[in-house]
Amino acid sequence: MKKVNKTATREDVAKAAGVSVASVSRAVNNSGYVKKEVKEKILDVARSLGYNPNPIALSLQSRKTKQLILYQNEITAPYNIQFFNGATRVAYKRGYSIFLDIHCDFEKIKSHLVDGVMFSLDVLAETYINSVGANYLLPVVVATNDASLAFARPVHNVIIDNPKVVNMAIDYLMSKGHRRIGMVIPERGRHSAIRYQLWKTRMEQEAQNFRGKMSIQELVVRAEIGDTDNVLAKRVDPPLIMQPSDDNFANYSSFNIGKRAAHKYLEGHSPATALLCFNDDIAYGFMSVLKDNNVRVPEDISIMGIDGIYLREWFDKKVTTVSIEVENLGAVAADVMIDILEGNKPKYMNWTTPKLLEGDTVRDVN
Amino acid sequence: MKKVNKTATREDVAKAAGVSVASVSRAVNNSGYVKKEVKEKILDVARSLGYNPNPIALSLQSRKTKQLILYQNEITAPYNIQFFNGATRVAYKRGYSIFLDIHCDFEKIKSHLVDGVMFSLDVLAETYINSVGANYLLPVVVATNDASLAFARPVHNVIIDNPKVVNMAIDYLMSKGHRRIGMVIPERGRHSAIRYQLWKTRMEQEAQNFRGKMSIQELVVRAEIGDTDNVLAKRVDPPLIMQPSDDNFANYSSFNIGKRAAHKYLEGHSPATALLCFNDDIAYGFMSVLKDNNVRVPEDISIMGIDGIYLREWFDKKVTTVSIEVENLGAVAADVMIDILEGNKPKYMNWTTPKLLEGDTVRDVN
DNA sequence: CTGAAAGCGCTTACAG
DNA sequence: CTGAAAGCGCTTACAG
Numbered sequence: 001m002k003k004v005n006k007t008a009t010r011e012d013v014a015k016a017a018g019v020s021v022a023s024v025s026r027a028v029n030n031s032g033y034v035k036k037e038v039k040e041k042i043l044d045v046a047r048s049l050g051y052n053p054n055p056i057a058l059s060l061q062s063r064k065t066k067q068l069i070l071y072q073n074e075i076t077a078p079y080n081i082q083f084f085n086g087a088t089r090v091a092y093k094r095g096y097s098i099f100l101d102i103h104c105d106f107e108k109i110k111s112h113l114v115d116g117v118m119f120s121l122d123v124l125a126e127t128y129i130n131s132v133g134a135n136y137l138l139p140v141v142v143a144t145n146d147a148s149l150a151f152a153r154p155v156h157n158v159i160i161d162n163p164k165v166v167n168m169a170i171d172y173l174m175s176k177g178h179r180r181i182g183m184v185i186p187e188r189g190r191h192s193a194i195r196y197q198l199w200k201t202r203m204e205q206e207a208q209n210f211r212g213k214m215s216i217q218e219l220v221v222r223a224e225i226g227d228t229d230n231v232l233a234k235r236v237d238p239p240l241i242m243q244p245s246d247d248n249f250a251n252y253s254s255f256n257i258g259k260r261a262a263h264k265y266l267e268g269h270s271p272a273t274a275l276l277c278f279n280d281d282i283a284y285g286f287m288s289v290l291k292d293n294n295v296r297v298p299e300d301i302s303i304m305g306i307d308g309i310y311l312r313e314w315f316d317k318k319v320t321t322v323s324i325e326v327e328n329l330g331a332v333a334a335d336v337m338i339d340i341l342e343g344n345k346p347k348y349m350n351w352t353t354p355k356l357l358e359g360d361t362v363r364d365v366n
Numbered sequence: 367m368k369k370v371n372k373t374a375t376r377e378d379v380a381k382a383a384g385v386s387v388a389s390v391s392r393a394v395n396n397s398g399y400v401k402k403e404v405k406e407k408i409l410d411v412a413r414s415l416g417y418n419p420n421p422i423a424l425s426l427q428s429r430k431t432k433q434l435i436l437y438q439n440e441i442t443a444p445y446n447i448q449f450f451n452g453a454t455r456v457a458y459k460r461g462y463s464i465f466l467d468i469h470c471d472f473e474k475i476k477s478h479l480v481d482g483v484m485f486s487l488d489v490l491a492e493t494y495i496n497s498v499g500a501n502y503l504l505p506v507v508v509a510t511n512d513a514s515l516a517f518a519r520p521v522h523n524v525i526i527d528n529p530k531v532v533n534m535a536i537d538y539l540m541s542k543g544h545r546r547i548g549m550v551i552p553e554r555g556r557h558s559a560i561r562y563q564l565w566k567t568r569m570e571q572e573a574q575n576f577r578g579k580m581s582i583q584e585l586v587v588r589a590e591i592g593d594t595d596n597v598l599a600k601r602v603d604p605p606l607i608m609q610p611s612d613d614n615f616a617n618y619s620s621f622n623i624g625k626r627a628a629h630k631y632l633e634g635h636s637p638a639t640a641l642l643c644f645n646d647d648i649a650y651g652f653m654s655v656l657k658d659n660n661v662r663v664p665e666d667i668s669i670m671g672i673d674g675i676y677l678r679e680w681f682d683k684k685v686t687t688v689s690i691e692v693e694n695l696g697a698v699a700a701d702v703m704i705d706i707l708e709g710n711k712p713k714y715m716n717w718t719t720p721k722l723l724e725g726d727t728v729r730d731v732n
Numbered sequence: 733c734t735g736a737a738a739g740c741g742c743t744t745a746c747a748g
Numbered sequence: 749c750t751g752a753a754a755g756c757g758c759t760t761a762c763a764g
Contacts, residue, residue: 387735
């Protein structure tokens with residue numbers, strides 16, 4: 001009667017049931033001893049008062065929130081969506097929830113009610129670990145493109161096996177008879193550099209095998225775009241409604257990087273018969289410009305992507321790609337995170353396996 | 367020294383600085399009085415101990431978490447992505463974070479550390495309010511398609527002005543000379559029924575105006591698909607990797623509804639010269655099947671969508687659509703939510719305004 | 733300007 | 749089987 005508009009607490013229940021708060025706890029949690037009839041009485045009273053245990057008080061007591069945060073820098077990127085999807089579903093099954101944070105204002109981590117921090121992109125994790133994360137010691141799990149990346153403090157990794165990814169793509173293209181296999185990459189950006197290097201090494205080697213003389217550089221298509229490593233600094237307060245005409249959107253969505261790369265490609269005279277794109281988004285941006293310019297895929301040029309985004313199914317042409325099974329990546333990351341939190345010591349390095357997905361964008365030139 | 371691996375508390379700081387915990391509070395919060403030198407000393411000590419106020423304890427004290435939850439049933443739907451994007455950005459600016467929950471296991475709300483509950487879809491909100499939400503009294507904000515929907519308890523709404531949306535689409539098509547304007551809708555589903563009714567009413571009226579005799583039913587294309595109102599019950603534990611071949615994905619993504627509708631359309635002999643699709647996703651699914659069957663858009667049939675999804679920019683053809691500015695919808699919802707929480711009484715009914723976006727899918731038949 | 737004390741809502745040894 | 753008490757980490761009147 002007194003606290004009519006406040007939610008009932010364990011004390012209200014205790015008074016109404018004529019017992020101590022300790023007994024209410026035991027009854028509600030089904031723990032310890034409490035006489036059967038008393039327990040039922042307590043639960044009845046609790047129900048009639050609409051009693052719900054206060055989750056914040058529980059968290060203060062248990063020192064855990066069962067909540068995690070996932071930092072991602074771009075909500076519309078299919079990779080990010082799928083990563084979150086996989087992670088959140090595993091988390092859900094294990095009793096956790098995940099915040100998706102697209103602002104990456106890392107200082108705010110200190111006020112978030114979470115038990116752990118996840119990243120779907122290693123450069124973000126690095127920025128975090130080198131700033132707040134250096135002293136704020138929540139466990140960290142990161143999906144990384146670079147198994148050799150050393151963070152300032154030990155961090156659990158889920159590793160995209162890029163050597164396998166890139167070679168799988170090239171093997172496939174070669175099996176279809178391609179030899180002059182180019183690569184489409186953003187102008188800069190460290191994580192694209194990894195795939196680029198792998199491609200380059202392999203191409204140099206193939207040049208020897210086939211005793212041809214390929215100019216590696218001729219085979220590269222670089223999108224002219226600013227430093228993608230540093231997207232954070234530049235994405236301050238983008239406009240609310242996403243329009244590709246907005247600089248922030250245009251510059252940093254991979255799709256638009258692909259479009260820019262295509263213009264570059266059309267201006268030049270690439271000797272490639274097939275192009276491996278840094279990811280599927282870029283492949284689709286690239287192909288959309290080719291189409292506007294009456295260049296046919298795969299008749300005139302074969303295209304491959306990397307990632308295996310779910311949007312492949314939405315387009316008229318399914319891009320041939322190496323799937324890194326992004327949902328699985330997120331799922332493993334969540335599993336590792338929760339294992340850490342629950343005291344099962346997971347490995348620091350967790351490798352995932354890519355998988356070739358055929359599509360409509362590679363021509364057999366054998 | 368003692369608690370070397372535990373994070374420092376206000377008590378550790380107090381001891382190390384030789385003051386009381388109350389003074390530490392005052393220093394850290396910059397509130398109340400504390401002598402300048404003492405304050406500096408305290409802050410120094412706090413810094414050297416790596417002290418961070420425990421956010422859970424703060425929440426227990428303040429009775430707020432500054433965290434919200436947004437329930438959505440499908441993470442890959444562009445509408446949901448954009449809604450979240452708008453909402454989370456407003457929330458961020460106002461100091462809040464948002465959980466994106468795609469499981470909609472509403473019972474779990476009781477263990478979530480949140481101050482309020484948001485929905486981007488009214489049917490979900492209704493399910494919630496009729497179950498846990500009936501007694502668990504966190505404030506609720508819902509984006510609704512139906513301004514007349516009455517919830518079991520008062521709930522704040524952000525309203526999609528569907529009468530305006532549908533008539534704006536039809537006005538546009540008529541301005542391009544179309545008279546036999548059909549509609550593509552899922553077989554069932556209450557929120558598609560709203561747009562369908564509005565379309566029907568208008569078409570009946572136009573039939574009189576033009577003294578023609580249109581058979582309304584001939585103009586409807588219905589996707590044969592189960593009850594989309596009840597997606598929750600059926601989406602138990604879908605497979606991790608999204609494959610359109612999976613039933614769960616295939617049945618409930620609007621894109622696939624559009625594909626099914628197209629097959630229906632191709633089997634029949636629709637007299638329509640233009641089709642208004644329930645949403646853009648359906649429009650794209652529809653068009654993808656038309657393309658496979660060599661039906662040209664807009665030469666053979668004009669297509670319009672509703673929503674204004676960001677993916678319009680990714681496709682070769684931009685669908686002509688009525689944008690409901692989904693990011694804005696989310697932004698308004700978050701603003702209303704936070705207004706409630708901060709004691710500024712927002713309105714219960716908040717209308718948003720649609721906007722026509724021209725594209726490549728409507729032919730001028732004048 | 734400063735500290736002791738009560739309180740936020742819960743849990744869990746401890747004593748009975 | 750049950751209750752009084754201390755504690756989780758913080759805040760804020762209240763008294764000095």
